[in-house]
Amino acid sequence: MLVPPPISFSNKCKRCGLRYPAKATECVHCSNLTDSETEEMLLHKKSAHKNTANIGKLFFYIALLILIGTVLISA
Numbered sequence: 001m002l003v004p005p006p007i008s009f010s011n012k013c014k015r016c017g018l019r020y021p022a023k024a025t026e027c028v029h030c031s032n033l034t035d036s037e038t039e040e041m042l043l044h045k046k047s048a049h050k051n052t053a054n055i056g057k058l059f060f061y062i063a064l065l066i067l068i069g070t071v072l073i074s075a
């Protein structure tokens with residue numbers, strides 16, 4: 001049996017920690033940015049993630065309210 005070699009589609013950048021295509025010789029995210037610009041870019045990515053988490057929480061609370069409402073109506 002032939003075992004397929006592990007295929008790596010992406011490299012992890014040591015500078016910004018983001019993944020970029022293995023074909024690229026340098027990170028596509030931060031290679032053209034200065035240190036401060038890289039930091040800013042990462043901050044934006046982190047805050048975007050935070051917003052997604054908040055939306056998830058909101059949906060959780062809405063679902064909880066619907067559940068409570070259903071229980072109250074059926075009781």
Ligand SMILES: [Zn+2]
Nearest residue numbers: 013016027030
């Ligand atoms: Zn990078």
